[in-house]
Amino acid sequence: MPTTAPSTKRGRPGYDQQSVLLIAVDVFNRHGYDATSMGILAENLGISKSAIYHHVPSKGDLLKLALDHALGGLEAILEQPQAKTGTAEARLEFVLRETISVLVERLPYVTLLLRLRGNTEIERDAMERRRTFDHKVAALISAARDEGSLRQDIDPRTVTRLLFGTINSIVEWYKPGGSLSPEKLADDVITMAFNGLHVPR
């Protein structure tokens, strides 16, 4: 687990808040957040509902903690020096690589984020933070195009959609711990997106 995951111990032996959260996120991803009751969560955790309340005040708090973990990881990328200095192309490549890395390290949390429907205030706030992140990456794509690094014949909005489509779809199939390492996956995405699948001529 990444060290920045919420991990406050709140007394109950066997589970801390972080492990309750990880199981809750898994249940949300399988059943959908709306369809998951505290009863279903308790069943999956093998503890009573009141024991869950010992860790978090409500289902919404679990959702908020989970989404913060996903969004915090993404937002931190843009604060790193490599995202702020150098050519737009180099900054873009850095940000895309790190996005893939966060996505893989925090897979269930990012999956939850990407599947939000916006039915509650907590979901809408998270979607707004995600859009802000997306807009900053889109600005980097436009800058890389303006500096002459990216081809001019594709609208930068289309490039943004296709790049996010490619990267976000990773949550649907990637299996951590398999033969494809996160680093090779990031290399492959960057190679395909920037250099293309054709054999270099």
Next chain:
Amino acid sequence: MPTTAPSTKRGRPGYDQQSVLLIAVDVFNRHGYDATSMGILAENLGISKSAIYHHVPSKGDLLKLALDHALGGLEAILEQPQAKTGTAEARLEFVLRETISVLVERLPYVTLLLRLRGNTEIERDAMERRRTFDHKVAALISAARDEGSLRQDIDPRTVTRLLFGTINSIVEWYKPGGSLSPEKLADDVITMAFNGLHVPR
């Protein structure tokens, strides 16, 4: 609407089976198939439940018709001569272009297909047909790599996942009738995937 859409008229003025289907698919996509009752469908159609049964015997039949429409479009691509003759690279490019075209023309139907959870027999059958289609495209990707057209340094399974990820994500953002035509979209996807976003050197 594509001419192969189900369109048997079954008597009721105002709606035929095809327009009932299109609205039903839209409701399924917004609420999820499981969460959509015949009551919710009737409300969205502005007709009674018994009037829906006039058009189709059950909710499952609506699902089946919708999924057949998506899958029929995809499966027909592989039967065309351009998918069967020529270099693997040319066949692959043809199949990807046509896949994007079917996806855009039958957007709500393909969206429904891509979001299936596999909770019913009908869903599982459709997912199996989709897997068969995916496997045939994957074989084409391997063949294009074996003939030396595609780069060797990315595992063809990764290429398959990334290409489908890119293409399938189009349903999440593409707005038919906007400034980006389906043909330009297909050009852009093919250009990015095969030639890359870097300015040609």
